[in-house]
Amino acid sequence: MPMPSTSLRWTCLTLLCISVLHCARAANCTASDSAALLDFKNGFSCQDINNPGLVCQFDTWVPGTDCCNSWSGVTCDATGQVTDISVFGFWNGDLTFQIHQSAPASTFMTQLPRLKALESIDIQFARFGDAELPKVWGQIAKLKHINIVGVAGFTGEIPKEFGNLSNLEVFHWDTMVPTTLGPGLSGSKGIPKELCKLHKLREFYVFLLPNWSGTLPDCIDGWTSIQSITINNGDPHSYGEVLNTGGLTGPIPSNLGKLKTLTYLSLVGNKFTGSIPKSFGSLSNLRTLRLNNNRLSGAIPWKELSQLKFLVTLDLKINNFHGTLPPLTPNCFQNLEYLDASNTSIWGELPRRILDLPMIGTLKFRHVRLWGWIPSATFMNASRADFNFDFSYNFLSGPPPKLPGPTGVFKAPHNKLSTSIPAAYGSLYTLDLSFNRLTGRVPTAVLAVNSLSLDGNNFTNFP
Template identity: 30%
Template structure:
């Protein structure tokens, strides 16, 4: 009677070992995908003044130890890619979308150019996309607005054109939208605040945006910074702006606006 139990135990051990081997194999494949995504980025950087990536991003060491790369302690997947202010010149590759555990992408203050790859929308865990002060051109991919956890979208100081995708204004997780100093055109939807319940900062100054301000902006109850200056907005400044009790900074200058606004706590209104 002991033999069947013994055989069952052996079968169970073999099953567990096979399961572990399969899991390990899958994990290694995912880790390779992360490494390949980073190497694809490196391969399309044409200028690295400090030679940091050229020297440090090497197969001789784990990619989790590469400069600017952070990995999670459990799965050893890339969770953050932070390379700000390095004067890197190159383009972003679609493979970046394979960094499926990425929560922070910070490439600000470099010389990246070209279009933003729509594949960035595959970064379903991404919370912060910080690509300001580069030379990105073309339109903002509407797919970015579908990122379910995105809180910070910083694309200011580029050469982006076209209209702001409506999907951006419908992304309920966004807290800070900074698209200033581009070549964006079009208007701002009247029901913006209905779809951005936690928005704290909306900075879209220095573009070619037009249209009238909606009184519904008062529904953005958490709004602290509102930058709309240096555009082509027209009409009367809504009195309802005075109901934004959290507002600290309001920028309306250099538009075709008229009227006055009274805000009890006197924010900065250039």
């Protein structure tokens, strides 16, 4: 008997796959998972006081119906076992919440370990009165994702039992607005050393936690799959402030330098002390390093950091660093676009190559102790038009430098710059050279700059 043609075999295989997928989608929820979810639901109340008729996801959780195909926020696998739980309420402008905790803290959300295939827990915009992260979640063997966002009244330490979550890939906790929603994670234990066993963890993210303190464990190099670590107690870039309370303390473990898979490290707004570990020079895949708004000190390990060939963002501002800026070798910081070392105690002259880093767009050294001339940019990056250079409040002297592009932002107020302003500065978006020693006439084109500050100089035609 002749073999069927290749096209016929593929057609049969495709029909078989479609049939299997159809069966997977149509699988009914297991009785045990349905019972666990109904017990889980009983721990919540769900009503918006301003709009009682607003549909709640729990309204679809009806006994006797199929949780896999008709219950909102529930996802199942092909065998009818629940893999994902999403509790997503509404948060209205007057700070009322639709979903609330109604069960005692001792039993609230403790039913989830009964879901043997559960991989993801996602809870957003709800109000829990006195709940903490349930320790029993550490028994959910297949759990991969924990995502908590904007949940009021949800507090407590990260349970050490979470170190048993050998499949965990993402831990994400965003308090969002602590003054309104409560402090989020709290306590003084920081990250339990038991969590160092999470070898599959890819992302660890916690944000705005005014009652959470403690340390990073030395064994953190056990996170052998980690790609992103964010432990921010505020963010001046996005929210305009760093919290005065809370934040992790102690030195930054040198073992962080062993995390070869790490691409993003942000420890903004904590109270870390000591120096930046030189081992950071071994973070060969790192693209972002943000250590600003801490209490770090010592010399910045420029040599080691400059070896990070993929580094794009380096934010070190508002720390107690000291020392000089070293000469830059021709091949250092080849991909660096953002460098901010403002409000530190570094001193000395700007390196000759600093404005010629091939990708540099933002360069900020505000309120440090720099002197000498600002080096002029050359042809190496003269085509960059989106630069933002800020050398405010220093002791810089000499003429204003040649800049790396026709447009951009240049700020150097409260220095000792002298001679006249180049006419080429007329194409800038923002120019602040106030309180220097500049003289002569301000070029007509410069007077037309959209945002211009030139007070405190000796111009013949300004003000």
